[in-house]
Amino acid sequence: MKIQAAITQETGKPFEISDVELPELGPKDVLIKVKASGICHTDVSGRDTGMVDPPAVLGHEGAGIIEETGTEVTDLQKGDHVVVSFASCGHCDNCMTGHPAHCRHYGELNLNSHIDQDTNTLVSRFFGQSSFATYSLVNQRNVVKIDEDMDLALAAPLGCGLQTGASSVLNVLKPEPGSSIAVYGVGAVGLSAIMAAKIAGCKNIIAVDLHENRLELAEELGATASIKSGKDVNIAEKIQEITGGGVQHALDTTGVDMVVA
Ligand SMILES: [Zn+2]
Ligand SMILES: [Zn+2]
Structure with a gap:
C-alpha cells in the first residue's frame, strides 16, 4: 500500500x-x-x-x-x-x-x-x-x-513523553501522600511528572529548570515551588530551604551528568 x-x-x-x-x-x-x-x-x-x-x-x-x-x-x-x-x-x-x-x-x-x-x-x-x-x-x-x-x-x-513522566512517578517512585519530590527538567516528561506528583498528593513539588517560562507552566500544572537553575545556584541548599530537610523523591529528565551527580 x-x-x-x-x-x-x-x-x-x-x-x-x-x-x-x-x-x-x-x-x-x-x-x-x-x-x-x-x-x-x-x-x-x-x-x-x-x-x-x-x-x-x-x-x-x-x-x-x-x-x-x-x-x-x-x-x-x-x-x-x-x-x-x-x-x-x-x-x-x-x-x-x-x-x-x-x-x-x-x-x-x-x-x-x-x-x-x-x-x-x-x-x-x-x-x-x-x-x-x-x-x-x-x-x-x-x-x-x-x-x-x-x-x-x-x-x-x-504514547511516549507523557506516560514516561507520569509513570516514573506513579509506578516507580510511588510517592506517599504528603511527601516531597524534586523534578529536574520540566519539558514534556518533567511536566507530566509534576502532574502525576500532584495526583499522588505530594506536599512539596519542586520544579527545577533553566527556563523561566517552563517553571511558570510547571507551577500552573501543580509545582508548589520552582528553582531556576544556573551555574551559581546551589539547588540542594534551596531544596533544603523549601522543604526544611530535603525531598524523599527526585526525578531527573535532563540526562545531564552533573544534574544526576
Ligand atoms: Zn519518545
Ligand atoms: Zn519482550
Whole structure:
C-alpha cells in the first residue's frame, strides 16, 4: 500500500515528504490512519545521530483511527480511535512479568527504521509504528483504544513523553501522600511528572529548570515551588530551604551528568 511519509533520507538532514510502500498487514497487525503525532526528542535523535538506518521514517507518538485489522486481532476493530505506544515482543521474561518497557528485544523492535531502496518499502518501523506518515502499520500489542470524544492531537503524546513522566512517578517512585519530590527538567516528561506528583498528593513539588517560562507552566500544572537553575545556584541548599530537610523523591529528565551527580 502506498502512503506518504516524512522521510529521513540522510542522517542530520531535514525530513522530506515522499511516497513509500507499507508491507502487507500481518495477522496480528492493525492499519491506522494517522490523525496526529507528537514529536519526541528521540525523533530528533533518530534523525540526527545515526540511531536509524536512512532512508527511514521516524515518529513514535502516533494517534489515529483503525482502518483494517489482521485476521488474529480480536479486541480492536475498524473505526476504533487509538493511541500507539512502543513495541514489545510479548513473550520474553520481562514482557511476561508485566514489564514490556524492559522487553529483551526493545532495541531491535523500537530503535530502528529502514526503507528498502529496491522496493521503496518501509521494512522496519520506528517504535513499531513510524507515525510521521499518513498510515501506520502496527502490532496490536502497541495499540491502546481511547474514547472517540478525546482529541487525537492531545492523546498522541500519551504514547511516549507523557506516560514516561507520569509513570516514573506513579509506578516507580510511588510517592506517599504528603511527601516531597524534586523534578529536574520540566519539558514534556518533567511536566507530566509534576502532574502525576500532584495526583499522588505530594506536599512539596519542586520544579527545577533553566527556563523561566517552563517553571511558570510547571507551577500552573501543580509545582508548589520552582528553582531556576544556573551555574551559581546551589539547588540542594534551596531544596533544603523549601522543604526544611530535603525531598524523599527526585526525578531527573535532563540526562545531564552533573544534574544526576
Ligand atoms: Zn519518545
Ligand atoms: Zn519482550
